[in-house]
Amino acid sequence: MNDPTLKQLYAKAIGDLALDYLEARHGEFDYPLAESKAAKLISGIQTILNDEALDDPECFQRIERIVELFHAAGLNTTRHDWG
Secondary structure: OOOHHHHHHHHHHHHHHHHHHHHHHHOOOOHHHHHHHHHHHHHHHHHHHHOOOOOOOOOHHHHHHHHHHHHHOOOOOOHHHOO
16 A cells, blocks of 8 residues: 555554454453553653754754654654655
């Protein structure tokens, strides 16, 4: 699959189906675990935004670090596909 937007749409649909299945089969999805992972990502972004060592006026360093954090979390971005 070459289209990143289409891939993300499929991932969202599959994720929704998986949640529905898990809730139907096991009663409750582990939302606290998912929330914990999301909170860690948000905390990581906040740390990057508050990092005074990343002081370029255009914030390219901060953006790059956030993109790296997203990639480490398995979230794709097309930031580097600008061509």
